[in-house]
Amino acid sequence: MNSLDFTAETSANGVRERDFTVGGVPGVLWSPASGAERAPLVLLGHGGGTHKKWPAMTGRAQRIVTDCGFHVACIDAPGHGGRPRTAHDEREIAVMQRAMAAGEPVGPVVVRFNAHLAERAVPEWQGALDALQRLPEIGAEGPVGYYGLSMGTAIGVPLVAADPRITAAVFGLFWPDPLAETARRITVPVEFHLQWDDEHIPRESGLALFDAFASKEKTLHANTGGHKEVPRFEADSAARFFTRHLGGAVRASA
Amino acid sequence: MNSLDFTAETSANGVRERDFTVGGVPGVLWSPASGAERAPLVLLGHGGGTHKKWPAMTGRAQRIVTDCGFHVACIDAPGHGGRPRTAHDEREIAVMQRAMAAGEPVGPVVVRFNAHLAERAVPEWQGALDALQRLPEIGAEGPVGYYGLSMGTAIGVPLVAADPRITAAVFGLFWPDPLAETARRITVPVEFHLQWDDEHIPRESGLALFDAFASKEKTLHANTGGHKEVPRFEADSAARFFTRHLGGAVRASA
Numbered sequence: 239m240n241s242l243d244f245t246a247e248t249s250a251n252g253v254r255e256r257d258f259t260v261g262g263v264p265g266v267l268w269s270p271a272s273g274a275e276r277a278p279l280v281l282l283g284h285g286g287g288t289h290k291k292w293p294a295m296t297g298r299a300q301r302i303v304t305d306c307g308f309h310v311a312c313i314d315a316p317g318h319g320g321r322p323r324t325a326h327d328e329r330e331i332a333v334m335q336r337a338m339a340a341g342e343p344v345g346p347v348v349v350r351f352n353a354h355l356a357e358r359a360v361p362e363w364q365g366a367l368d369a370l371q372r373l374p375e376i377g378a379e380g381p382v383g384y385y386g387l388s389m390g391t392a393i394g395v396p397l398v399a400a401d402p403r404i405t406a407a408v409f410g411l412f413w414p415d416p417l418a419e420t421a422r423r424i425t426v427p428v429e430f431h432l433q434w435d436d437e438h439i440p441r442e443s444g445l446a447l448f449d450a451f452a453s454k455e456k457t458l459h460a461n462t463g464g465h466k467e468v469p470r471f472e473a474d475s476a477a478r479f480f481t482r483h484l485g486g487a488v489r490a491s492a
Numbered sequence: 493m494n495s496l497d498f499t500a501e502t503s504a505n506g507v508r509e510r511d512f513t514v515g516g517v518p519g520v521l522w523s524p525a526s527g528a529e530r531a532p533l534v535l536l537g538h539g540g541g542t543h544k545k546w547p548a549m550t551g552r553a554q555r556i557v558t559d560c561g562f563h564v565a566c567i568d569a570p571g572h573g574g575r576p577r578t579a580h581d582e583r584e585i586a587v588m589q590r591a592m593a594a595g596e597p598v599g600p601v602v603v604r605f606n607a608h609l610a611e612r613a614v615p616e617w618q619g620a621l622d623a624l625q626r627l628p629e630i631g632a633e634g635p636v637g638y639y640g641l642s643m644g645t646a647i648g649v650p651l652v653a654a655d656p657r658i659t660a661a662v663f664g665l666f667w668p669d670p671l672a673e674t675a676r677r678i679t680v681p682v683e684f685h686l687q688w689d690d691e692h693i694p695r696e697s698g699l700a701l702f703d704a705f706a707s708k709e710k711t712l713h714a715n716t717g718g719h720k721e722v723p724r725f726e727a728d729s730a731a732r733f734f735t736r737h738l739g740g741a742v743r744a745s746a
Binding site: 434445448449453454455456457458459460461462469471474475478482 | 688699702703707708709710711712713714715716723725728729732736
């Protein structure tokens with residue numbers, strides 16, 4: 239059982255930010271600076287080629303801590319954020335970069351490579367969640383959500399399907415084949431972000447992945463614009479989604 | 493030029509509700525009870541078979557007045573809310589009811605009948621807006637939005653396409669043929685609500701209408717559930733949409 243070792247701490251704008259490592263994986267935990275009251279936890283999965291403190295991650299974390307009063311955690315995916323890349327990683331990244339440069343579809347290699355990363359990342363996330371839940375301000379019984387787009391969805395869908403502790407999820411920006419098979423096992427509430435003019439993911443593909451979730455309550459948010467142009471107000475929407483689905487338990491136990 | 497004649501007034505929960513008639517059409521104006529400060533206006537279009545004070549209308553009005561501080565107005569559509577029906581209306585309603593009872597598709601008759609009602613309703617809405625803008629608390633220069641689903645979209649799309657005073661709109665729950673032709677002339681920000689399991693409107697039809705809007709900024713919200721099961725949180729979302737698109741102008745002129 240891996241323990242969570244805090245390595246650094248800062249505090250700004252009402253948010254306490256603590257770096258940690260767990261089982262050799264670097265992560266960060268954002269919490270309300272105001273105190274140690276027990277609160278729900280949202281796990282953030284970052285996108286391909288970025289890391290746990292990418293601006294989109296710190297922005298989402300700030301919003302969820304501030305708007306919801308929740309804890310937010312992110313860990314670096316395998317081969318990301320300074321974590322070593324395997325020879326296999328290097329080869330796949332080279333294939334991806336060649337496809338990008340040639341203007342060829344990147345879907346096939348992204349899907350294959352991210353599925354490989356997910357196999358390594360899911361047990362890391364579960365170990366991190368074990369350790370996070372041993373913190374008194376989170377606890378083993380508290381509600382847990384997951385929020386990750388693009389590679390964060392490629393890793394998050396198998397994670398949420400495998401881990402019953404996660405009871406609400408925001409996904410989006412990914413291809414359906416073969417991820418939809420796993421999505422069909424997910425029944426928790428889902429909010430799904432899709433870009434109507436995504437230059438990598440055909441519209442029908444994104445809609446097919448949304449359609450696959452078995453969740454009784456699921457919402458699709460599709461916006462005009464390309465793959466990297468998800469509007470900022472969708473981060474607000476995700477915060478409200480987590481307040482609706484994770485917040486009730488807090489109030490009920492208060 | 494028709495004037496707006498107030499006929500009744502009540503106030504509750506911070507909302508002032510004034511009934512009016514304009515050119516023989518009955519309407520209602522909801523405003524912040526706190527005062528007469530100039531604020532943006534949102535027009536609500538009700539659905540088929542309902543009227544200006546249907547619970548969905550009063551609920552949306554309450555939310556927009558309370559959350560945004562805006563004025564909200566709704567008028568009864570032709571043949572609705574006690575307004576007389578023509579012989580043509582009666583025939584079309586009978587056709588619709590027979591289709592419903594027989595479990596046959598209602599789309600063709602709803603589309604045809606609502607297009608007919610829209611021809612009568614658009615000039616009524618424009619006359620009502622003229623009169624509303626002569627009120628000092630609204631004004632001729634203030635921002636105006638439109639929010640209507642189902643028949644409220646069948647009437648709202650031609651209204652918004654025809655009237656440049658309306659600069660943001662929430663639509664949804666309607667068929668694309670022939671409304672999409674008119675939607676292609678609309679360029680203002682649009683939020684579009686679609687039910688993923690709509691028993692009347694095929695999924696591809698709803699998506700095709702969303703796709704038709706020429707708006708640079710448009711967002712699709714699709715939720716699980718049938719035609720009449722749009723979740724309540726979408727009314728919150730609409731209020732935030734109007735705050736984003738109509739609220740800035742207020743602050744800028746303040």
